[in-house]
Amino acid sequence: MKETQTLKNKAQNKDASVRITGSEAIVKCLLEENVKTVYGYPGGAIMPLYDEFYKYQDKIHHVLTRHEQGATHAAQGYARISGDVGVAIATSGPGATNLITGIADAQIDSTPLVCITGQVPSHLLGSDAFQETDIVGISTPVTKWNHQITKASEIPEVLAKAFYIAKSGRPGPVLIDITKDAQFEEFDFNYEKCKGIRSYKPVPKTDENSLVEAAKLINEAKKPLIVWGQGVILGKAEKEFKAVIEKTGIPSAWTILGVSAIPTSHPLNVGMVGMHGNYAPNVLTNECDVLIAIGMRFDDRVTGNLATYAKQAKIVHFEIDPAEVDKNVKTDVAVLGDAKDSLEKLLPLLKENTHAEWRQKFKDLYKIEFEKVIKNDLYPTKEGLTMGEVLKEINTQTKGEAAIVSDVGQHQMVACRYAEFNQTKSNITSGGLGTMGFGLPAAIGAKMAAPEREVISICGDGGYQMTIQELGTIFQQKAAVKVVVLNNDFLGMVRQWQQLFFDKRYASTEMVNPDFVAIAKGYYLNAKRVSKREELADAVAEMVASKEPYFLEVCVEKEDNVFPMIPSGATVSDIRLE
Amino acid sequence: MDKEIKHFTVSIYTENNIGLLNRISAIFQRRHINVESLNTSRSEIEGVSRFTLVVDITEDQMKKIIGQLERQVEVIKAYYHTDEETIYQISAMFKIKSDLLFEERQIQNIIKESNARIVTVNKEFFVLEKSGRKQEIDLLYRELSAFGIMQFVRSGRIAVTKNQMEISKMLEAFQH
Numbered sequence: 143m144k145e146t147q148t149l150k151n152k153a154q155n156k157d158a159s160v161r162i163t164g165s166e167a168i169v170k171c172l173l174e175e176n177v178k179t180v181y182g183y184p185g186g187a188i189m190p191l192y193d194e195f196y197k198y199q200d201k202i203h204h205v206l207t208r209h210e211q212g213a214t215h216a217a218q219g220y221a222r223i224s225g226d227v228g229v230a231i232a233t234s235g236p237g238a239t240n241l242i243t244g245i246a247d248a249q250i251d252s253t254p255l256v257c258i259t260g261q262v263p264s265h266l267l268g269s270d271a272f273q274e275t276d277i278v279g280i281s282t283p284v285t286k287w288n289h290q291i292t293k294a295s296e297i298p299e300v301l302a303k304a305f306y307i308a309k310s311g312r313p314g315p316v317l318i319d320i321t322k323d324a325q326f327e328e329f330d331f332n333y334e335k336c337k338g339i340r341s342y343k344p345v346p347k348t349d350e351n352s353l354v355e356a357a358k359l360i361n362e363a364k365k366p367l368i369v370w371g372q373g374v375i376l377g378k379a380e381k382e383f384k385a386v387i388e389k390t391g392i393p394s395a396w397t398i399l400g401v402s403a404i405p406t407s408h409p410l411n412v413g414m415v416g417m418h419g420n421y422a423p424n425v426l427t428n429e430c431d432v433l434i435a436i437g438m439r440f441d442d443r444v445t446g447n448l449a450t451y452a453k454q455a456k457i458v459h460f461e462i463d464p465a466e467v468d469k470n471v472k473t474d475v476a477v478l479g480d481a482k483d484s485l486e487k488l489l490p491l492l493k494e495n496t497h498a499e500w501r502q503k504f505k506d507l508y509k510i511e512f513e514k515v516i517k518n519d520l521y522p523t524k525e526g527l528t529m530g531e532v533l534k535e536i537n538t539q540t541k542g543e544a545a546i547v548s549d550v551g552q553h554q555m556v557a558c559r560y561a562e563f564n565q566t567k568s569n570i571t572s573g574g575l576g577t578m579g580f581g582l583p584a585a586i587g588a589k590m591a592a593p594e595r596e597v598i599s600i601c602g603d604g605g606y607q608m609t610i611q612e613l614g615t616i617f618q619q620k621a622a623v624k625v626v627v628l629n630n631d632f633l634g635m636v637r638q639w640q641q642l643f644f645d646k647r648y649a650s651t652e653m654v655n656p657d658f659v660a661i662a663k664g665y666y667l668n669a670k671r672v673s674k675r676e677e678l679a680d681a682v683a684e685m686v687a688s689k690e691p692y693f694l695e696v697c698v699e700k701e702d703n704v705f706p707m708i709p710s711g712a713t714v715s716d717i718r719l720e
Numbered sequence: 721m722d723k724e725i726k727h728f729t730v731s732i733y734t735e736n737n738i739g740l741l742n743r744i745s746a747i748f749q750r751r752h753i754n755v756e757s758l759n760t761s762r763s764e765i766e767g768v769s770r771f772t773l774v775v776d777i778t779e780d781q782m783k784k785i786i787g788q789l790e791r792q793v794e795v796i797k798a799y800y801h802t803d804e805e806t807i808y809q810i811s812a813m814f815k816i817k818s819d820l821l822f823e824e825r826q827i828q829n830i831i832k833e834s835n836a837r838i839v840t841v842n843k844e845f846f847v848l849e850k851s852g853r854k855q856e857i858d859l860l861y862r863e864l865s866a867f868g869i870m871q872f873v874r875s876g877r878i879a880v881t882k883n884q885m886e887i888s889k890m891l892e893a894f895q896h
Contacts, residue, residue, distance in 0.1 A: 278739055283746045287793045288739070307793055340891065341735050341796040465787030 159332040164294030165190035165325040168258065169198050171301040174333045177229050179203045179220065179590055181213035183240075185233025186273055188260030190325035205590065205619055208611035210237050212583035214244020215609070218253050219587030222570045223545055223595070225378070227254045227308050228587065234260045235273030238319070239280065243577060245315045246284040250574030251399060252376060254313035256304045257281075263323040264292040277319050286314030294327035298334070306336035311344025312463045313376060346464055348479030348487070355475045356434075356458045357491035363432035365500045366392045367423065367455075369415055369444070372399035372573075373437015373462060377481035380404065380566050383436065386485050391496040393504050395423035397438045399573040402563035406542065412504045416444040417708045418555040421515075421717060422507035424708065427452050428715035429503075436460040437481045440470040441574065450713040460484050514719040515705050520560065526699030527675060529553050529628045533560040535682045536598060536626070544596040545570060547588055549581030549605035552634035555704045557600045579608030585623045586615055596624070596686065603629040603655050613665040616691045624685050625662075625693045630700045631655055638703045662693035673697035722779045728800045729808060729879045730786075732771040733763055733887050735794040744771060744795075747788050753777055757810070759876035765891055768796065774877050797887055801879070808879035812857045813839070814848040814864055815871035821846055824867055834860045845870060 162170070168191055172180065182204060184192045195204045207213040210232040217228030228248075232241050238259040248255045262271040278290045287307045289300050297320070304316040360366060374383045380403050387394050387404075393412040396403070404411055413420030415427065427433065433455040438444070445451040448470060459466075459473040460481060467476040477484050519530030533556060536544065542562040547570040548554040554571055563569060570588055572580040585599030606627050616623055637651040662669035668688060672681045678696070685692045706717045734740055741760065748755050756774040763770035775782075782800050789798040818841060820827055831838065836850040850860055857874060 279742060282739065282742050283750060290738070339793065342793045463791065465784070465791045467787070469784055469787070 159330040161328055162331045163190065163194075163325065164297050164320070164327050164329065165194045167294060167297045167329070167331045168301065168320070168325070169194045169202060170331060171298055171333060172229065173198075173201060174335070175227070175301075175305045177202065177227070179205060180229040180231055181205045181207055181216040181220070181587065182231030183207060183210050183213060183233070183237060185237045185260065187234035187262055187322045188231065188237070188258075188325075190322065191231065191258070191260065204231075205586075205615065207583065208614045209609065210240035211243050211579065212586075212609055212612045212615065214241050214248070214255065214257065215577075215580050215583035216587035216590075216612075216615070217255055217257075218244060218248055218580075219547060219570055219584030220591040221253050221255060221587075222584070223567050223588040223597075224591040225567065226591070227256055227305055230255060230257045232257070232259050233273065234262055234277070235275045237273075238275055238277040241317075242281060242284065243579075245281055245317065247572050247575040247577045247580065248315040249284045249286065251572065252313050252372065253315065254308040255315035256301075256308050257315060257317045259317065259319045260325070261290065261319045261321045264321040265323070267292075267321070277317065281317045284315070285317050288317040288319070290319040290321070291324050292321045294324045294329040297324070298331060299336075302334060302336040303339065306339070307342065345462060345480050346478040348477060348484055352475055352477045353484065353487055353491060356460075356477050357488060359432050359456050359458055359475060360390060360392070360434060361493045365426075365430045366390070366432040366434060366497070367426060367430035368392050368394040368434045368436060369397065369423070369427075369438055370394060370400045370403060370436040371397040371438025373460070373481045374400060374403040375566055377437060377462065379437070379480075379482035379485050382482050382485035382489065384408075385489055386492065389489065389494055390492050391494075391498075391501070392434070393423070393497065393501050395420070397441070397444055397573070398558050398571060399569075400438060401558060402566050402568040405564050406562040413508075414559060415714075416441075417446070417710075418559065418704050418706065420508070420559070421511035421706050421719065422504040424706070424714045424717045425507055426503060428454065428713070430455050432456045432458060434458045434460070435471075436485070437462070439466045442470070445470060446708045446712050446714045511706065511719065519556070524699070526702075527673065527678065527696060528702060529556040529698050530560050531675070532626065532628060532678065532682075532696050532698070533557060533600075535678055537562040539682050539686045540596055540598070544568070544598050545588055545592065547571070547581055547585035547597060547599045549599075549601040550576045550578045551602045551605060552630075552638065552702075552704050553600055553602045553628040555635075556628075578605035581605060582609050582625065583612045583615070585625070586612060586619070586621050589621045589623045590619065593622075598624045598626060600626045600628065602634060603627055603631060603653055603658070604633040606658075610661065613662060613667060613693075617665045617667060621691060622689060623691050624688070625691070626685070627658055627693075627695045628698050629655065629658065629695055630698050630702070632700060634702075635704070637701070641701070641703070643709070658695045659693070667691050667693045669693040669695070671695040671697065725776050725778055726782075727803055728775055728777065728782050729803070729806050729877060730771070730773040730775060730782075730789075730798065730800050731879065731881070731885070732773070732789055732798045733765075733796040734769045734771065735796070736767060736769045737794050740769075740792075740794050741771075743792055744789065747785060748773075748775065751781065751785070753781070753785075757876035759878050761878070763887075765888060768891070772876065772878055797885075797890060799881070799885055801881055805883065806879040806881050808853075808877050809851050810854055810857060810875050810877050811849065811851045812861070812872065812874040814850070814860070814869055815845050816848065816864065816867070816869060818842065818844055818846050820867050827864070827867060830860070830863045834863075836860060
């Protein structure tokens with residue numbers, strides 16, 4: 143009976159199928175997955191697919207970046223602001239290896255990507271053919287899943303799996319390598335979305351008892367602290383999260399990827415944890431009695447020395463990935479599952495509270511941080527411009543509605559500390575991998591995914607030059623990205639460490655920079671440079687008002703440091719203010 | 721946390737796919753862990769492969785690695801066990817000059833006592849096969865090496881557990 147049914151289904155499917163080439167099938171799969179924009183760079187082994195992009199150009203927008211690394215970061219920016227899967231395409235060999243940095247970044251920051259690479263024809267595999275590289279082998283440690291296709295008939299099922307794996311559970315990058323002969327081969331195409339894979343369980347089942355135990359610890363806590371991460375955003379749990387903190391009155395701090403899940407101005411938002419986080423949540427991590435971690439993974443930049451991290455506290459960990467539980471910090475209660483679902487079920491078990499006295503401690507410590515650090519950053523009295531005052535000006539003029547895409551380094555810490563956000567998915571930065579060069583291309587992807595939003599890329603003069611060629615993509619796509627370079631003519635974060643820990647031996651951190659405004663103008667972008675405080679507000683206003691892409695270089699103080707700071711491997715509560 | 725280095729047998733049930741060996745070994749490699757022995761075979765379930773690895777690490781490390789193994793899309797389930805919890809065997813082959821079999825009486829005694837099996841004999845050489853614990857094979861190696869071994873090879877450990885592993889039931893549940 144079952145067998146006849148299957149045969150019947152097969153026969154029906156056959157009727158529904160059409161005979162097309164593998165490369166056309168790839169485009170049809172992308173359309174089935176509702177992909178409208180892809181980022182990539184053509185080359186020999188992927189040419190059949192590009193020929194189809196030419197035919198389907200009214201349905202799918204291929205964005206030619208200037209380097210494959212730019213394609214992955216743009217796809218990441220696209221995914222991070224939209225919550226959809228980003229798609230990057232490259233040819234075999236160097237095209238494929240150039241994707242690796244972006245893939246590694248997406249893996250550690252849980253960004254859903256599908257990367258498609260061309261490969262030499264299957265009869266040449268393993269023969270050191272022109273532009274052959276074992277990209278499946280190379281990408282294995284930095285992908286959630288990868289697979290090589292050598293027959294056109296595999297394309298629909300494998301691509302359906304790729305999208306399913308990339309976006310389900312804890313998201314991540316998937317790489318599909320497709321030989322050139324498979325792209326040319328004709329077969330009967332039929333697409334079915336992937337609904338499950340027997341060996342893969344994207345969301346672990348939530349144990350009801352763990353929720354009860356977690357609620358008990360939270361309800362009994364006198365000095366609870368919540369630390370939330372990107373899991374709240376990836377799990378679309380912002381509303382449930384807000385309900386939980388508002389009911390319990392628990393002060394809540396964020397990791398660098400968690401920010402913007404609730405508005406910056408929320409009274410229970412007590413700032414960032416970690417190396418350059420805020421003073422209060424770092425110090426009070428070692429005073430709280432229950433630490434509730436939600437969708438975060440206790441990265442070493444968050445915890446500092448694990449041996450002295452929150453040892454006095456009971457740890458409750460809400461987490462979708464079982465491998466993260468007890469990986470770095472031993473938990474007392476682990477609640478496995480999806481953040482939205484878990485927090486929704488947790489809410490009715492929680493008692494109302496305000497924790498007024500405990501919250502006062504955060505306010506008191508904030509005052510200390512304000513006097514020692516924030517005041518000097520945001521309201522400087524010295525001559526040179528600070529990075530902080532640039533952020534403050536951007537906040538004022540965008541009213542917290544902009545998406546901020548930062549690169550990596552001092553400016554990134556300043557951007558994440560001081561940028562104000564009203565809506566979720568607004569802070570796009572490379573957290574786990576710390577990829578310099580991320581900021582500019584990621585902003586392109588973000589702007590294209592959310593053209594209605596103001597997208598401001600904030601870079602340092604170092605990272606900006608790692609992917610500066612993507613100005614060409616901005617110009618060609620007319621993507622109205624606003625690019626701010628905070629130029630201190632140094633690799634500032636490394637210089638800061640050299641100053642503090644290497645007796646000011648500034649080895650290879652000083653940069654002799656080009657005329658950035660001339661370069662931007664060379665790409666036909668509106669561009670301006672400011673170096674005086676009185677010019678800043680007008681320049682930011684001009685940038686924000688622009689309907690076109692705009693480049694703004696701000697020459698800032700050369701040797702400013704980012705504080706507070708927990709030196710690498712130190713105890714969180716030993717955070718330095720100067 | 722438990723810092724004692726222990727001898728663990730890791731059993732990993734997986735889909736039978738190209739590249740999975742690479743993915744699994746990378747998880748040990750990135751933590752700078754040496755895999756002492758590795759075997760892959762089919763399992764008791766149709767279409768499901770079974771990896772058996774032996775590593776010397778702490779139990780704390782072992783648990784974290786099991787989590788990272790199970791996180792892989794094509795890994796169905798991973799387990800770790802101590803020697804006491806498993807029945808395990810390895811196999812070895814010795815290629816030896818045939819002359820010795822007739823000239824050296826002692827060799828015949830060694831073969832008899834070790835319970836090794838003669839797989840083949842021809843004019844030039846004979847091949848011994850021995851299954852058992854590593855110590856037994858090491859002992860046989862020492863005894864035979866005095867006479868000269870033309871070739872030696874030892875397999876990875878294979879192991880079954882004393883207690884049930886609920887893998888079949890789990891797979892059934894997946895399919896419904």
